[in-house]
Ligand code: C2E
Ligand code: CA
């Protein structure tokens with residue numbers, strides 16, 4: 001049963017579109033920004049690294065404010081700071097402190113002269129701010145002119161994103177027509193076009209940037225060599241000064257720390273922003289894989305590993321190549337695909353529950369109604385007799401195993417395809433066989449069922465009856481099978497099927513009439529091994545029909561039909577003639593064989609047949625004691641006395657008479673006394689498992705005894721293995737015939753077979 005689901009690829013496209021939409025929306029929405037932030041925070045933690053140590057922060061901290069006792073600091077404090085730092089040999093001093101208004105003439109002058117005297121390069125900030133509360137224009141706040149003289153100017157503006165977090169820094173700004181680098185560009189000595197910006201690398205651990213308290217430096221309480229050649233950025237970190245911003249990963253941090261992190265970012269080289277598309281494409285490929293998982297375990301496993309792989313890959317790109325990918329849309333796609341597939345698995349399981357028989361896990365009648373049987377010919381059903389008794393022996397828990405064994409056994413006869421539990425005690429399937437062959441098929445299955453099934457440690461005898469119906473008629477097939485059980489027949493055909501069978505049979509009979517003339521009939525020979533000599537002394541002639549359309553047909557498919565429709569006489573005469581010819585040809589090559597010809601019971605009462613057969617035999621160029629007529633007793637003889645007289649005429653010619661299929665008919669014993677027999681063949685149904693079935697063994701033993709007491713030879717047929725052969729030998733049987741020795745062979749193959757003594761290996 002196939003679970004039809006075309007929504008797979010469509011679903012993937014839908015998910016892909018959804019993710020793209022989300023990617024676009026995420027740029028706008030704060031909650032997506034929050035998710036992105038959380039994800040970036042995770043990545044930054046993964047790739048957390050140390051600052052370069054080239055850049056130091058001098059912080060206006062609470063301790064310095066307490067020590068100096070005043071804010072803003074009088075400018076002479078800055079002057080002393082500059083002198084101390086310059087004396088220590090710093091490379092540059094960058095102020096992130098507003099010098100745009102005057103303090104006092106003396107202190108401003110002190111700072112200006114300290115700057116003028118310094119060797120280090122000094123950078124002072126420009127801040128961009130709104131012109132007024134109602135005026136959106138940006139104005140630049142510059143340091144007062146005295147201080148400006150010997151310094152470089154750099155923009156210190158910090159621009160938070162919509163969600164108030166600061167993620168980026170500009171390379172520079174243009175104000176009043178002048179382009180100015182940002183503090184970070186200035187410190188790192190990098191370049192970039194004004195107004196363009198870059199991602200700040202929050203993977204750099206802020207605490208790894210060396211810090212010094214303003215007052216400690218001013219008062220000389222530091223180790224000067226540690227600052228030699230370094231860049232120093234001076235800014236406020238004291239909470240009460242308020243110069244603080246929210247950033248990803250690190251929460252709220254001082255503006256000066258952001259400037260330092262931005263500078264550190266550029267020192268390591270800027271981050272290349274690669275966007276969300278590449279990872280979304282990767283995730284789309286991953287989603288196809290996720291979408292083909294069929295169990296929850298593999299689904300979760302695959303989904304989670306793709307998620308983790310995405311994050312690891314993103315971290316690796318970031319860390320090694322400084323490429324920042326936005327993987328959120330990709331992760332969303334993976335999550336959607338995983339959830340979607342989970343939903344589909346759940347739906348499929350629900351769906352399958354409705355279509356599956358719980359006890360046996362076979363598809364049920366509902367499943368049958370949903371299945372597609374267009375290319376099938378017909379439907380067969382098998383009814384389990386005495387199901388209740390079987391169930392009480394093996395227990396309800398073993399019903400599944402019972403059906404499993406049963407299907408195995410039926411399947412050993414011919415391919416079954418999908419098998420349905422049509423009803424508590426009925427299985428149905430579409431046999432891989434010609435419609436005309438159903439009878440033979442059911443007989444073969446019934447034969448196989450003679451061996452008990454092993455279920456739950458017990459050996460169970462299961463008897464089946466069968467039904468056939470049109471390919472889509474489950475009820476019809478089931479009814480026919482249970483009807484056969486009621487009637488004590490092996491099988492029954494539902495009305496429509498019956499009509500079809502009749503029609504087929506009639507055409508087949510028409511074709512059989514031409515088959516003899518058209519040379520479509522062949523005779524093959526199956527050897528009989530003689531135990532006493534260990535040699536092959538006789539064979540059985542078996543007819544084959546090489547049908548131009550249906551291919552080589554087994555006789556079970558047309559002999560019973562031919563018997564019913566009075567077509568058996570020409571066929572049998574053909575086989576008789578052919579066999580006598582072949583016997584003569586063997587004799588020419590010094591092979592002295594006897595051959596048995598099968599004669600239907602209906603023909604033995606026919607005077608016309610007897611006359612024609614006698615004519616052929618009398619003209620034969622071989623000793624007639626090399627010919628055996630095998631009479632099958634499955635059909636009761638219409639006039640046994642008349643038949644006995646006819647057979648006597650053959651006996652008088654020297655022909656031997658064998659009774660075929662012994663054990664399967666009803667009037668067996670009376671025939672043994674009445675008919676002029678020389679040989680008896682025990683049906684393969686009893687022979688095959690006699691080595692281990694007590695009742696079969698009993699029948700074989702008693703038959704051999706009885707036959708010998710009547711002076712008859714005994715053939716065991718259907719010998720398929722060595723155990724069976726050994727059993728027959730020990731039981732005192734005279735001949736064995738079966739696939740274990742060889743299958744029936746065409747004329748030439750038989751000559752080779754005998755020439756190579758191949759049967760000795762089997763014996
Ligand atoms: P049968 O007379 O009982 O012939 C034996 C059948 O058993 C043959 O099938 C043979 O191929 C098969 N057989 C031999 N050894 C084994 C074995 O080890 N295992 C199994 N499972 N089968 C084995 P085949 O040739 O299909 O013949 C089927 C029946 O058709 C014959 O049964 C016989 O009743 C009938 N038949 C065959 N040829 C003629 C014929 O020329 N005239 C008539 N009237 N009937 C024939
Ligand atoms: Ca036979």
Ligand code: CA
Nearest residue numbers: 660661681717
């Ligand atoms: Ca037989």
